[in-house]
Amino acid sequence: MDKNFYITTPIYYPSAKPHMGHAYSSIIADFFARFKRIDGFNVNFLTGTDEHGLKIQRAAEKRGIETLKFCDEISQTYRDLSKTLNLTNTDFIRTTEKRHKLSVQKLWNELQKNEDIYLSKYSGWYSVSDEAFYSNDEIEENNGKKIAKSSKSIVEWVDEESYFFKLSKWEKPLLDFYEKNPDFISPPSRKNEVISFVKNGLKDLSISRKSFSWGIPVPNDENHVIYVWLDALTNYISALNYPNTTDPLFKQFWPASVHLIGKDILRFHAIYWPAFLLAAKIPLPKKVYGHGWILSADEKMSKSKGNILDPIEIIKKYGLDPLRYYLIKEVSFGNDGNISEDRLEDCINSDLANNFGNLCQRVTAFAQKNCEGKIPGSKEFKEDDLKILDNLSKNLDLIREKIDNQDLNFYIDFIVNTLFETNKYFNDQEPWKKKDNIQRLNTIVYTTLEIIRKISFMLYPIIPNSALKALKIFGINEDDIKFSTFENHNYLEPNAKLNKIDILFNKIEKKND
Ligand code: MSP
16 A cells, blocks of 8 residues: 655745635645654655746835845745644745756756647736736626636736647546546546536647746746746655656655645646646646635635735634634635634634543543542443444544545544544443442543543644643653554553643633623
8 A cells, every 4th residue: 555645735925924825725734744644654745935927026026125035035934834833844845946946947848858848929818916827708807907707816918929838739638637537636526617628628828938037947048937837836846856756755755645725726736737747758646636715704815805814813812723623624625614713712612622622621630530640440341432432443444535535524523523422421421420330430431531542643633732732641742643553442551640731722701702
């Protein structure tokens, strides 16, 4: 079985400070990276910044500073955000790095060698905000301005010499590829839009610009810079040391397991990127997953709309893990989802403080008092105990399968239900009434502690710091978190000391309570 897992986030434009939508992509990618890691996989997890193109050049001009300096500054805020979000990325790539430039130029040469590039002229619409070319039927007029129908961003007319990629040539091979690899475009709801776009006929793609210079020069023609999307997409292989395809990193991790992206950039990842790779005879990634948008009062968050929720502010106010939990739980994965501070507060109170935090606190306090502060010794599992224990261990393969299908909604529901069932089990079993039957009391406490251990393992990819804090009860460290121990109901060592822990989550007093 392939025990290597390579996940990527989109590389972010350093044109402005990171916002919640960016934090979302990164947190979800980190979830998968952590899950796979504790399931015994070697994980490569890449994120970074996409620094070329007119959008960045103009943003730097507006600030009146040199473009690279501007990129250095904002790219650093994304690097800092990775730390703030507690991401376990194994690399952070910048498209202004030398390793990337070499890789892009080599890919260009491959496309040229295979006769997929020709010189012509581009006359048409271009959106600097999307860094995308649009055809006439993708444009509409709004208040006298031409805008792209899909993104609503302003387009401008471009008339210049340009190199083209023979995208039209790859129409049929792409359709064949989608058919043979039905999971390539995920979730399934996004597949049709891509397939019908390809079926409608692919036009050759302009892949160079001549009217500005902020980009990677076209090999042997310094008058052109390479189109920023061809440049940006290549980051996924530059980070594995492409063009050296015999490099251990490339051999181990390419093709990528999942490119995690927002739905607005699906066309680039599900059409252009595979076409470039087919043309360069490089294997295609296994999956492109287009997640939905984070909405604020039903609108996509964006700088121009002024409805941006700043992840840093939210983290300062509520802490990181509540935000990670909330984004993963409340935004039905694959769909758009509204977020609000009010709902975040509900989520902290009900799921984190009441359901999980309280269970940990209550059971350890009971064990401190009634089991000498130790993991109970003698025990004998009965049907009720095994039922709840088995529900976790026997479902591990199902959980793995769901995660391989990016079914985060199943995962989180499973956790919430298990927490609910465990609280109910502890209440129904009434261990406080079993003081004359120590073995039964011990068994109930042991069973509940085992479930706290297992559920903390499951929570670790979502709320790593809090899960680790909970696992301190048992002296379990990060390196000990392994799904391979999931089937063992006797993992906790009898008579080992139970450590006291601080409150995991503080309840929020709500204004309207
Ligand atoms: N630079 C390109 C990606 C190149 S990948 C080879 C880009 N950058 S971006 O900074 O504009 O967006 C990065 C990601 O953030 C995209 O996946 C986009 O969908 C996501 N989001 C931006 N706003 C978002 C929300 N409001 N909600 C969720 N994700 C959104 O595109």
